[in-house]
Amino acid sequence: MPTQNATSTHPSASVSGSTTTARLPTNTIPTPVLQQQTRSSTRESSPLSASLCSFRSETGSGYDVQSNNHKAGSSHSRSNTRRSKHPGAASTKSTGGGSGKDGQNFVAAVVEGRGTGAEVGMCFCDLKTSEVILCQIADSQTYVRTLQKLNLYEPTEILVPTTAVDPVNSKLVNIIKETMPVSTITPIARRSFNDTKGLECIKKYIIKEGSASLLLGIPTKYFCLAATAAVMQHIEESRHAVFLNHSIRFKYQICSGSMIIDCATARNLELTMNLSSQNDKDTLFGILNETLTPMGARLLRSNILQPLTDERTIQNRLDCVQELSLVENRFYALKASLKTLNDVDHLITSFIQVPTKPSVKHSEQCINRVINLKHTLHALTSVAQSLGLGQNRLLVTIHRLLTDSRLEKFSDLIDEVIEKNVVLEKTAVGIRHQRCFAVKAGCNGLLDVARQTYKETCNDILDVANRYVQEYGINLKVQFNVTMGYYFSTTLDQLGGNEVPLVFINVVKKGKSLTFTTLELVKKNAKINDSLTEVYLMSDKIVSDLSSDIRSEIGALYKASEAIAMLDMLLSFVHQRTISDFVRPxxxxxxxxxxxxxxxxxxxxxxxxxxxxxxxxxxxxxxxxxxxxxxxxxxxxxxxxxxxxxxxxxxxxxxxxxxxxxxxxxxxxxxxxxxxxxxxxxxxxxxxxxxxxxxxxxxxxxxxxxxxxxxxxxxxxxxxxxxxxxxxxxxxxxxxxxxxxxxxxxxxxxxxxxxxxxxxxxxxxxxxxxxxxxxxxxxxxxxxxxxHYGLSLAKTLSLPQDISSRAETVSLRLTDLQESARRHSESDKVVARQRALAQVAHDCVLIQKAAKGMTGQGLAAALWDVQQTAVRHLLAIRREEQGKGKGKEKSTREEGGGVATR
Incomplete structure (x- = not known):
């Protein structure tokens, strides 16, 4: 059933005079598509307007095919489709945390050594970004570091050996179940945890760039290698897809260099999840998250749950925040450029994951990802230009990664195969045109023939619509639906109370609108689909060769993604500084x-x-x-x-x-x-x-x-x-x-x-x-x-008067007894002296640290001040002791006199 929110109108319908004509032109690319591309290319000169380009199927407003007796309209008055918001610009805040919220969907494998020490190997693989993180931890009996890593990545599925759950759960599995109730624990065969196969997987799939350092130390990490083998085997079996050789970024993470925050602390402090509303808005992540890309949001969440402990790195980032906040124009230019970026990590995954059984759908996706990459490379160039050459070393590194010559090489390779005017479309029919005409004409003769058939059939549909308008006197809209293809729609007013002609079938009424099709239109849609299938299959060979060339240097995209994530997070900190009264720590x-x-x-x-x-x-x-x-x-x-x-x-x-x-x-x-x-x-x-x-x-x-x-x-x-x-x-x-x-x-x-x-x-x-x-x-x-604040609150709650009075009497009596015991305590005197001496020692340590920058006279003056302060404190303590002593003697004399009198 066609619905209003899943339709797009035909992009080339028009009305001229009293006779309606609307057809696709006979040149290689339909003229309306070229017009849209030209306008989009012009808009791309502005980073803000570039965010209008998107790659989504959205509803478009209808194009009228009017009857002869209806007033004719402008040829362009009805040719504007509704614009959907670009995913990257949908919100100025990207969410994070958990699976799916920020685009992450981790599968993890955990295996524990059988020795006396608690050594745990882990492997995390993000199914959407194809990033693989390896860890091997010599943990405590409470598995604090293991739980911290699991809480950091929040895997949807945790693989464990069957021996850890059969016949009873091991201690580690029980703790994981208690701490990670949302994650699914999946037992798999113990033989899947094979460290030899794990090392083979790493050597087979790791990107060549920077692999030497990892391969040097990883062979002795037997437990994380075993976890890697289990994860890779499980992904291939469950997702029916394989990774291409030398295409995955493996990372080995050590626990040093970051603050340990256990799961309970992260929950109690509401770092990424609010306890009352169960969302991430009123949390530390929520108030700091002004990131504009999913990569930046993921990095921010990771940093909040695992803060740095290396002061040099922290100071370097703070220098970046300070430098980025100095030039306002650059700050806003960077934000505008980042809004145009889609998820680069997901794009990389689409290049390196291939299905075990190729299909037409896969061929469509191949064309989509190349066009997406073309848009992404343009956006990366825009970000690099906005950033410029900074003074900070980290900003210089980010600029260098975004201007890598290999990224420029990718653009040149794409331009050799893909039409330069092609940009990301937003309507369903626009996306279909985009896929059909993305490859340059002349690359394949049969491809050009198939596309010509596609254009002619689209024109035939418009001829059919015009014929129905003239024959039945009903104004029709030619609309497009991803599921049904082209179909017609009209309103009840156009029928004037008459029945729908019998030629129209599958009539669906929704409010005052009617949607329907005809047998002739169904055949035309089938012919279009056949033509498109030929186009996709013949384009697939050309696009696959292009993708292979890009995969050989995929490491440049990985590094660019990391650079964008870091820049986005730093800009989020700059944003907080500019709108709030924050200071540098x-x-x-x-x-x-x-x-x-x-x-x-x-x-x-x-x-x-x-x-x-x-x-x-x-x-x-x-x-x-x-x-x-x-x-x-x-x-x-x-x-x-x-x-x-x-x-x-x-x-x-x-x-x-x-x-x-x-x-x-x-x-x-x-x-x-x-x-x-x-x-x-x-x-x-x-x-x-x-x-x-x-x-x-x-x-x-x-x-x-x-x-x-x-x-x-x-x-x-x-x-x-x-x-x-x-x-x-x-x-x-x-x-x-x-x-x-x-x-x-x-x-x-x-x-x-x-x-x-x-x-x-x-x-x-x-x-x-x-x-x-x-x-x-x-x-x-x-x-x-x-x-006695509790008594006061109890009175405000209207407790009976006799209960409140009795409670006050007992409370005051107990307080007097405690105060009397405290006054007679000799330990208070000793504590006061110890505290004064400890303060002297602390002040001397501070003076010693600052002595290098002080003159001899200044050092002597500082020590003199410490000495005088200590003397004053000790004298005050002595006077207080003497006062208490006199008070005690007076109290004893009065008590003795009272006894004698009695």
Whole structure:
């Protein structure tokens, strides 16, 4: 059944005077097609207008074939088809993450060694981009690095040996099932995991350019070779397609050089998926993603889930962002040029994958991809011209890859075979004309004859339409549908209440419109299809030879795709910098953020976000954050983690000043579920994540923990939280620990590197008003004062008065007992002295690092300042101790006097 959204009108129908004539001309390429090509070629001089060229089948408006008694119209008034938006320009934001969202569809194979150590080999193959990533990891018992790689690529299917699931699942398979519930685990025969066959596959399919370094080290990676053999065999068997020799880009990835972010942390921080709406818009990826190409979106997502740890590389990218933001004209020219690009990786795949059984459809696709490549090469040239020669080494490299002489060679080869005027068409009939007349005339005599037959048959269809108009007095539109071919349409008004003539068959009514065909038209469509089949088959030999020449240098396209992805991601960072108040991050051994803001909430919140400062050095690696519920503790923890990730992917950050310590692992325990019914499962998850954090935290880790111990009893939770805190304090990792356990703010101060912070809030005690809390969302020094916020909130919920009063009495009594025990503690004095001395040591280390650029007099002055500061602190501690001592003696005398009196 023909539908309105799947039709295109014939491009050459016209109306002249009282007699309607419309036919395809007799020259090699139909005149209307040439006119469209000329207009498109003119438009391509502008990068923005070039985005109008596309390669899609879309609906076109109809072309009237009018009756003699109907008023004639302009010969061009009805010849404009509806324009569809180019895929590359459909949106200024390309989505990412997961299979299908950004064009990725990974199949992975995972195999584990049988020795005592957990050594895992993996192979990932993107079925749409034909990129193959190899990994071999000496992992821990929790398989953290393996899970990170799986989470990074999110494969739709994971191949494992049958021995790993039979008779029971192995530990690795169970962990994968728990962590990757969306992926399908497919057991295949253990013999498919053959490292010898895997090495043969790599040698057979790897592109020659740059293969020497990979082939030098890969033969000893037996497990990833075995996984490679399984993936390649599975793809050939399941997709009925094979790769051409020396056409695949293999990459071996090592785990060093990137930050480890486990699956739970990526989920808790909403890096690529929002927890509430299950989309990628209100996430870190969503707010940073201003990429214009699918390649750029994929690279951005990969970087967010796997940030860099090499400072030199990060600084080089930051230099690029800064340079690209200096010249506004170049920035907008680059964005306009990138909009015209389709997915280059998918284009490469279409060249290197061939079906095991050739067909007419495959011949059509061969012509399509050559035309697509012609458009892509033109777009790459436009991007290179817009970029120009920059000063930064990375930008120079990108420009060199986009101006590779082999790309120019591809253009010359295409121009020898394909008509120069051919561009990407958008309508269904336009695409069919494009495929039919793409190859130059004269390359094959029989091909020219077949195309002449095609043109004559198209003209015959228009003659048939004119005859029906004259015979039945009905205005007809000749329309085209991919499934039905050409057919007719009219409106009920044209019939004037009469029945549809019997010559018209397969009549379909939709609203006030009618669509139908005739037996004569069906025969004409069959003849056109036969002619097109001959055209495609005869064009296939010419286009296949051209494709073979291109495949021999396919490495140039791989590199150009990588260059475009990097440039697109950097331009996305530039865009964020230009529209927001972001600053360039620095990298030192101290975490310092002045007026930092949460990058996601700042974008989606309707009210102004309140910024906060952050400082964490060697003297205060463990920071306890307290405050009432809804005061912003969890937001602050996420803010610190997200800004660290942004800095290490070379993005500017939302702050007035930012200095970061390079982190090699980000660990988190953040509660996202406050449902009482799930307390048991919440506590189990909490303990699993906590055990993982304690096991893996090092002095180069960043740890954020929110309300540890809340899932069990108060005393058990407090004990667990205290023990975990002590372990993390000794690890010297940067830890931000939010808690409601006020006891931790006093007991943990025995360690000199512990700092108490709190989110400010004020009690509302105005007479005549219901008690409440005013949240300030500002971070302040010290622990939160015991203001009994919970009691105030309970009163606002209209609890009975006697219950509220009794609760307040018990709470105040317990608070007095705790405060009394704290005042009499001798450990506070020792802790205060240790903290003052630790601060002196930290200041001396900073002075030592800066001593090279200081004069002798300046160094002496700096040391003198440190000394005087330490003396003032120690004297203040002593005065405080003396004051407490006098207060204690006075209290003892009063107590003794009271006893004597009694």
């Amino acid at each position: 620095e990298f030192t051994d101290t975490l310092v953020i002045k007026q930092g803001r949460h990058p996601i909430l700042e974008k989606i919140s309707s009210s102004a976000f309140i910024p906060n400062d952050t400082y964490a050095g060697s003297a205060n690696t463990f920071q306890i954050i307290t405050g009432p519920n809804m005061s912003g503790k969890s937001t602050y923890l996420r803010q610190v983690a997200l800004l660290t990730i942004m800095a290490q992917i070379a993005s500017f950050v939302p702050a007035e000043y930012a200095s970061f310590r390079i982190i090699d692992q980000l660990l988190s325990r953040i509660c996202n579920d406050d449902c009482i019914e799930l307390n048991a499962s919440t506590f189990m998850t909490e303990m699993k994540e906590t055990a993982y954090i304690v096991e893996n935290a090092t002095d180069k880790s960043l740890v954020v923990i929110d309300e540890l111990g809340r899932g069990t009893s108060t005393h058990d939770g407090l004990g667990i939280a205290f023990a975990v805190c002590e372990e993390l304090i000794h690890s010297k990792a940067l830890v931000f620990f939010a808690t409601h356990f006020q006891e931790l703010t006093t007991t943990l101060t025995a360690y000199h590197n512990v700092v108490n912070l709190h989110l400010e809030a004020e009690m509302i005690r105005d007479e005549g008003h219901i008690p409440g809390i005013s949240y300030k969302y500002r971070l302040a020094q010290g622990s939160a004062k015991e203001e």
